[in-house]
Amino acid sequence: MISLLDVSYVRLGTQDLEGAARFAVDYLGLEVSEHRKGTVCFKSDVREQTLCYFEGNPADQAVAFEVRDSNDLEMAASELERLGYAVRSGTESEAAARHVKGFIAFKDPSGNGIEFVYRPERSGKRYHGSRDAGVTGFSHVGLCSSDVVRDEQFWTKVCNARVSDRIGDAPLLRIDEVHHSIALFPSDRTGIQHINHQVETGDDVMRSYYFLKEKGVPITFGPGRHPTSSARFLYFEGPDGMVFEYSSGVRSIADELLYRERQFPFEPKGFCHWGAKPQIRQFQE
């Protein structure tokens, strides 16, 4: 079984690098960590980078997960190949661009770009956002899935993810004590469904709600509170239609032995316990 330790970063292609970077800095509140030709990377916490925009096709997206070491990476590669996945090893220069020691890339069963990395760099400098959004770090991704039951098998049987809760058939998966690092949502497209950053408090969620609303950023869901993870949330739309989420107060699952996943309905009240209605396609019936 492939043991994933953490979610590391997302990489997003865009045809408007400047616009995307402006969104990440001015609205999302991230800090530019690196500006290379055709690429802008951002940090949101102690890690060197957690979001990267590069010039390219917006459908070209990847999310990376950390494994322990080169040994685990090799084992993961051979396991995936044995199961018939086309695995590509990253070159040295690609690894350097990602600020990791080494990585492999493949597509999950739905066709989403996934990277497994080892020794991703930490930054010696703390994160200091351009606006006081209270961001404490990149935390999870939602992935589009053409078959959530099949994909749940992949993440829980081939990898070490556990189901924390389900909304309809959509599983919220954890790889550590955080309620979920991966969420799978039924969709007729592939790619990253949403990108989550944690913020310090519920106040930060609300401040960003008014800030983004004033800036004319489309708010697609919330402010609300998830009955699953108990986090307060706000979803809004970024460049290329990407959905970003701020949340605060996500539940942590300390006791692996006693915890049992719960079933929530795939309807607004399964997503929000305050009564907000999602304007996000994958969250709608």
Add this chain to the structure above:
Amino acid sequence: MITIDQLRYVRLGTRDLPAAVDFAGRVLGLQLVDRSDEAACFRSDMRDHTLVFFRGEPTERAVGFEIHGQAQFEAAVAELSRNGLEAAVGTQEECAARKVRALASFRDPGGNVIELVLRPLNSGWRYFPTRDAGIVGLTGVALRSRDVPACEALWTALFNGRVSDWVGETAFLRFDQSHHCLAYYPSAGRGVLAIEFGVENVDLLMQNNYFLQSAQVRIVHGPGRRPTSNQIFVTFAGPDDTLFSFVAEGDEIADEATHRPRQFPRSRSSFCAWGSESDVPEFC
């Protein structure tokens, strides 16, 4: 000095009693305790009632405060009189309508009617509303005044009121450790600006926020957080343009000896730390 025991009720005149009753029950979620052709009383907590709508003019409004003890009550009336504020002693009928043993009413320098009452009824029955709005009680009243400093002086000199904070001239007054149960907003008008009901927690506040949206109630401010009291709030319009707020959380002023009222600037951000905007002139 006259000691206010607690805020007891708000009485609001209305020309459309059925509409007001519908609002209080369906939107606010309060429990109807009495209903006649002339008035309707609503409960929000262990007090018999905290909100009354009666058939009358929307300008007829009163805020009731409890004075504890017959001697204190009589001393209060005398004290007001010494200071040139003639308190009208309530008739038996007026006392019965308010379910109190004695009543004395006067006008503050802003022209708002204040009622001092003795032994108002409590209820032995648990508060049981129709809608699960999570209301824990009437927590405060905001009044308009053309002369806030004079009103402030009345409550702090004659009564045991203390200023907790100011936003510009707006004064938040307390009679116990709660940050405020009475606030005065400078205004061209007079009368009750807003009536505040506490709800259990942030979940209930936000659930109410979405409930109000779906019920097409006009939200005029919030959801937000007050930098002064640290309360979270959502404020919305009720009958006759009276505003109502749900509030939760908030700081108590535990140490009377060390608390100093703070001065906040008269700006939007002093009324909301989250950035909500309002068209209500008193809040911006």
